Amino acid sequence: MKEKAYDPKAAEERWYAAWLEAGAFHADPARPGEPYSIVIPPPNVTGSLHMGHALNITLQDVLLRYARMNGRNALWVPGTDHAGIATQNVVERELRGEGVSRQELGRDAFVARVWKWKEQSGGTILRQLKRLGAACDWDRERFTMDDGLSRAVREAFVRLYRKGLIYRGRYIINWCPRCHTALSDLEVSYAEEKGALWYIRYPGQSGGQGVVVATTRPETMLGDTAVAVNPKDERYAERVGTTLRLPLMNRPIPLLADAMVDREFGTGAVKITPAHDVNDFEVARRHELPSVRVIDESGRMTADAGVFAGLDRFACRDAVVAKLKEEGLLVREEPYLHNVGHCYRCGTAVEPSESMQWFVKAKPLAEPAIRAVRGGETRIIPSQWEKTYFEWMENIRDWCISRQIWWGHRIPAFHCRSCGKTMVEPDPPSKCAACGAEEILQEEDVLDTWFSSALWPFSTLGWPENTADLERYYPTSVLVTGFDILFFWVARMMMMGIEFTGKAPFRDVVIHALVRDARGEKMSKTRGNVIDPLEVIDRFGTDAFRFTLVALAAQGRDIRMSDDRVEGYRNFMNKLYQAGRFVRMHVDEETPRKLPGELPVVDRWILSRLQRVIDEVRGGIEEYRFNEAGSAYYQFVWHEFCDWYLEMIKPALLPSAGEEERKAQRATLLHVYETLLALGQPFIPFLTEELWHALPGGRGLLYDRPYPVADAAVNDVNVEEDMAHLMEVIRAVRNIRSELNIPPAKKVEVRLKGEAEEIAFLRDHEEILRRLARAEAVAYVDPDYIPVQDATAVVNDIEVCLPLSGLIDFDQESRRLKKEIEKGNAERVRVAGRLANEKFMANAPQDIVDALREREAALEQKLAKLGKNHELVSRYLS
């Protein structure tokens, strides 16, 4: 039973194992070669492979394999991220199933439990990366919570603290009442929601009409400690300084003036809730107002909310509104669309709350990170993202890094129980530095996961030790990632990298787009339109999938993934595979790998074309224009190598051909094919490795071979032109046959009409012409030959005539020629028009004018010939 089509599965397992076996992915700093390093964007340890990863990993793998084959000392560091909140949520959910809460379990037992979960389930995504073919150095796998990285985190924290770049304080932060933790500004995503704007009257303390305020959150009024108006607002000027009575709570609160208030909005009077609003918090600071916390960490009303204590914040909103209505203090209620922040992990509406947290002072860190990009130390590609980067960096705000969860790096701050002194040390102190007491408690909070991720490019290489890896592979060559974590991660790595190593962590930052579904919609679990990469791989093979991603990865544009596309590229994989079968039929152990000095034209042609495609593919990869590299490769392999070259050498490979000629052609065939395999290895590693080993002669792994380099000396413009002409002639014959419905089985004679020297090249390659045009015979006729009963076409200087007496339908041929003439004439008119334009002639560069002149002459000649032939044919019209 002979194999018909390529079966990827077996090859994929075999070759990934072979690469690992050979230690091919392992990087050794001691080895020579200019370093090329990439750190993987560490996927969440809870994660499983999705399309975004697949694209991200594929692009990195292309770059890495390319670098490696170019002799670079290449390293790709893999690993995962501990994903604090997400992982804690997963394990808590598991515990809930067992009827236990994490509080019941206790901190240490819970953390141990998460570790156990990580050991069992945490490796999923890394195993999936292997199916994609990722050439990661698995000996260097890292986890943000492992010992080395944890040490790096503590070290970084302590250094920043000592420099005054980390501080602790009471501020308003975003609080997730479900996750029970603070979030950074970035971890809140805003969504418009339909709500209402309630107008509430706050009466004067000593009677009087008081002031009407407008709010979207009436429940927070229970914590109001003032009402503010703009100092320039004449409507309230007289009343500023008086005291109002806070409804429902019956608390006296001042009416004060603050420039922050917008006179245009609502009534121009704002209720001030310092404990639950950022702006109000600032106002309160300026005016030394007290702060009353009315919503607790679970989103329920505190004891300070009076009769509403214990209610959920949203239930409380309704209750407050109802009560106000009852008391006649609700002046008005209008529908209102506003932005509500939600926890990016669980979607719960975030509650801004005042609390004690740790922060990174971001400005001083951002400045050098901005300079690094401005100065070109780091490039962001495509460059339009630089603007986004600058904008964010220039308006950066301090970063809340403490989280009230258990899974993560516990903040290395230690509080003395007796005197309250806080010590920040990489290792726990045994006694208080101030009072000597020995009862010391470590800070309960852990760090934001992104804090450890920010150190990833150097912590994975051994920092703070000055390791050989760090020395050799830092800064890394390129970071490949999605725009969604530009701020979360890239910006912070830039800041931390420069702060701790003095150098920006990457030479290039490549930002790729989103993978969407076939209809262009974002894939999401809730939408149910998620395409599982592994399923695609199962159906079409990894290489086809990878090639699809590469071919569609145009800079700055989202990718629409669909079965159709993958199927198309799966067919391409098969094409390459079938070509391999053909090659194997004709080469053997004897076939020389060194090309003979004298080569047939066809060989010189394909070699010349090959140099170009090598340049295109290399250029595409080097400029991160992956789609261009991919399509250059696709186009060449299929439409030049397979469609033309293989077809053209068939006669020469037949036993009837001379032995010497056959040998030479075989050497070229093998050479070109092997070059194509090497050229394709970064994109389609499994198939190319498989095909490589199927060829005669064992020469190790393709992964280890040098990447093809174009040899300009092999380029031959004349040969390319001659061949282009030959192909045109073949196409002309095929076209006539097809248009006139002459079945392929019907052999025809082809007469080539033209001057002897114009025909010489065609005459030398008659066999190719005969075969590809399915011509029984080729005749060469003088320029005065009259194609009386022929179908004709004009190709450059010659005419292609097919004597078809008795077969030909002259009506049809007449129409065909007429169509040709019309097409040609339309173009001639355009060209002539431009040439007649004086301004064009005066201003256009000479080469453009010359080219156009030539074009005009050629068109005129062609039209003259076509016209004459059309006339001939017309005589026979019925």
Added chain:
RNA sequence: GGGCGGAUAGCUCAGGUGGUAGAGCAUCGCCCUUACAAGGCGAGGGUCACAGGUUCAAAUCCUGUUCCGCCUACCA
């Protein structure tokens, strides 16, 4: 409110520095031609969103408009 991106063949999209519009899929013919029907050969199909401008020349550069996306922002 700011910022960014998109609008090109029926569909999905390519088209760095302006110089005769391309691919894949789909469509329509004809072919089981001995690597490949997951294939071969041929064909049809586009005032490059709209309006101005710069230029000898604009899909490409500039301005404006209209629709789509996305990111960002403390307007209660």
